[in-house]
Amino acid sequence: MAEITINGKIYDHESLSVKIKNYLLAFKETQDKKIRTLIEIERCDVLLKYYDEKIKEELKNYNK
Numbered sequence: 001m002a003e004i005t006i007n008g009k010i011y012d013h014e015s016l017s018v019k020i021k022n023y024l025l026a027f028k029e030t031q032d033k034k035i036r037t038l039i040e041i042e043r044c045d046v047l048l049k050y051y052d053e054k055i056k057e058e059l060k061n062y063n064k
Contacts, residue, residue, distance in 0.1 A: 001013075001014065002014060004016075004024070006024075
């Protein structure tokens with residue numbers, strides 16, 4: 001018997017309806033996508049900071 005805890009209550013995963021199992025899968029996939037998106041945003045922030053510094057450096061050289 002595979003157990004799953006949902007909102008603090010334990011359920012037998014195998015006894016859940018297909019509809020509930022599909023909702024659980026969709027929920028998990030959405031959580032995973034959110035995490036991947038947040039990681040991608042962090043990567044973008046790093047790159048934006050990098051390019052901002054490069055622009056500042058080049059503008060200093062440009063104004064000489």
